[in-house]
Amino acid sequence: MGEIASLTSKPPFRILVEILKFSHAEARMILHKYYHKNLIPLLMKHPASMFMTDAWPEPSGVQNASAFGAFPKFLSIARDTNxxxxxEVIFKMTGLAASRFKLKNRGIIADGNFADLVVFDWHQIQDNTSPEKCDAAPTGISHVFINGIPCILDSKLTNQKPNGEFII
Known part of the structure; x- marks a missing residue:
């Protein structure tokens, strides 16, 4: 935004409004300014931290890399930096997050809970996204089950759709 504002001599907020108007409020942007590789492990260790993302895959266009790589990135940072x-890292992205957001029957494996499971290799899990390839699949995930439905088996999409309740 700053670069566009400088080039056009308009305030950054005006540029944002124009982009939203031009795109019918469908423009997306990714902010990388909050990421610093030495700071992230320190923040991850803090007792109040938990891991989440507000990103989701879009049907078309440039993707938010967090929708594909946020959790693999947290796992690999925890592994690589100890x-x-x-x-601990799994709890911060599952049980703690579900508890803090008051998501019932989610976040821990227990009788009566939804069967949301990701099977991955701790030594291989890796975010593969980049600014050039925002939708790159992570390495090291072999199976994903949502509500007990196998959505990924042997690292391949199954085309099965999870049914039932998603959030509450």
Whole structure:
């Protein structure tokens, strides 16, 4: 936004409004300014931290890389920096997040809970997204089950759609 504002001599907010108007409020942007590789492990270790993303895959256009790589990135950072154990990093992205957002029957494996499971290799999990390839699949995930429905098996989409309740 700053670069466009400088080139056009318009305030950044005006540029944002014009882009939203021109795109019928469908423009997307990715902000990388909050990421610093030395800061992230320190933040991850903090007792109040948990891991989440507000990104989702879009049907078309440039994707938000977080929709594809946020959780693999948290896992690989924890592994590579030893800032958290496997159990700690998983809890911060599942049980703790579900509890904090008051998501019932989610976040931990227990009788009566939804069967949302990701099977991955702790030594291979890796975010593969880049500014050039925002929708690159992560490495190291072999199976994904949502509400007990296998959505990914042997690292391949199954085309099965999860049914039932998603959030509450």
């Amino acid at each position: 800032c958290l154990t496997l159990e």
